[in-house]
Amino acid sequence: MILENIRLALLTMKANKTRAFLTMLGIIIGIMSIITIVVIGDALTDSVSGNFDALGKNNITISVRERGTSGSAMMANFPGRRSQNAKTPETDDLLTDQMIADMRGAFGEDVAGVSMSYSGGEAQARDGARYANVAVSGVNADYQGANNITMLAGSFIAQRDLDSKGNVAVVSDKFVKNMFPGGGSPIGKEVKVYRSDRIEIYTIIGEYESSDAFAGTASERDETTAFYIPLTTAKQDVLEKNFASITVIGAEDGDVQEITERLERFFANYYLGNKDWQVNVSNLSSILDTVTSILGVIQLAFALIGGISLLVGGIGVMNIMVVSVTERTREIGTRKALGALNGQIQLQFVTEAVIITAIGGVLGTLLGVSLGAIAAKVLGAPLSVSPLTILGSVGFSAAIGVGFGLYPANKAAKLDPIEALRYE
């Protein structure tokens, strides 16, 4: 029965090709726009979460912030970027080595490492006409793991460098390109670093691959890259030995959210009596959730606009089906005279509407995925199309066929056979 109706619907469509196509067009455009938006949105979300993963999904940032403010803990993570307008915490308000040691004791295996850094400000390395802009950053050994730093040559700052408080540095590939354009290994070479008040000489012990995830707008020649030195060396001349912010690396197989909550309770204890300062404990997944949900809302808004065009397409289908029923009144009368039940007539016209919208849905999906793929390529985001999106949209367009085909089909089913047979 269904198969016969499908065959008949296809025959009817074949007889009215232009009309069928124009009717389909509304559905094609509607489905296409929704699919494009979903594909682009998914690609953007994947791209953003990819960038966040690169920063470390197991990282938990613990930072001191003023009570009653909502300062982002993220900011403390980047060397050289510090909030300017906040008041400065006193030594007693900051995180101490003792707290960190107690925490490591209390959490044991759940904490894979604690990354600490101290920003030494901007500086410039010079050698004759050659120069490279750097942001000096004192770090400990765990900093590498927390920030996914990939070494190209040599090694990262190690515990022995921290112990010896040596003038050693790990520089970026861009730094090497600027300072040693002739090639050859930079390891073991010495560089002069001009800081605001003094000149220092560092021996290069490692070269890392700079990430483009947060690259600035400066040209490659002038780009500022991080210049990692031992944390102890950086803090040598600084009175303040405590930390405003540290990054705890959760165990690889641990539940980051659970560890985050425990860390929050653990550090909150130290700040119970502090009127002005408190700790903020956050992980990237909560930030990622926020970003993803914002993207989701934007995606939904655009998809709604696509949905409206789909609605208009559906009304177009209904319109054409009403015309078709009127045109074929005599045929309907004949079918009834031959013994068609009202339900069989209804099914015939609903099938016709569903065929039109389902074919429109398939074409719209193909176009939407193609457009999405192009857009994803332009945006440089990875393309991912879930089969659920495709099945969902084809299914949804078929459902539109049922929804908007029902009214004309009922109209056809309810025709009086005598009137219908007499219709000219």
Place this chain on the structure above:
Amino acid sequence: MVIELKGIVKKYFIGKPNELSVLKGMTLGIEAGSFVSIVGQSGSGKSTLMNILGALDRPTEGEYLLDGVAVAQLQDDELSQIRNQKIGFVFQTFNLIPRISALANVELPLFYKGAGRRERRERAMELLRLVGMEDRMEHQPNELSGGQKQRVAIARSLANNPSIVLADEPTGALDTETGNMVMDIFRRIHREERRTIVLITHNEELAKQTDRIITIRDGQIVGDQSTGNKAATPVPPTASPVSPTAAPASCLLSPPSSPASCLLPPPSYQGVRL
């Protein structure tokens, strides 16, 4: 009696000032296997009577027994089933479904009955052979002449072995020669298969070719006469099925698995141009 009408009344605009009685208490019986014409001028109530006989409409009052089934007060879908299985329609304007083949048109009543694909096809081919349309089974209606269309329509009317074939001015849209050919087919299926055929027409010449003429005027039967044609029919209704001049009557009433030989026109009709 395959058709029994008792006191059939049809009124329109009931209870309104312009209430109209189209049929004013009609009582009529039609025997199985007869070829009857209902004659009347336009406005006589002929079409209304046909709609009631065809189970397309319900009478306001009265009883209608079709093949023993009380039809008068059935619901829409029950009427559809009666039309599907007990009535074969032949219309003045052929009413073939456009865009589908002659074969598919003949298959339609079988389709609505729920017959399987194979059964439909075999039965439809059998019927198209009966009306001499076996060469044009795959043609669409717009590729057929008027006479050819009406032959397909006649084949379609026989699809479910109906109790009656209801032909409403079947030659009205055809020229005289083609009209005669269509009448020949009706006479043949009447004689060979003993079908009950009810011909509705305003054409008295046509009516004279049937066995019995029922004349209606102003919603009442004003004449009912036998034409005497019946006596001239070579095969009486009680004829033995082994009659040498005609195919056994059981052939087309039997399932489609009946031997192909009984579907061929008998020798005496091979000369008739179909």
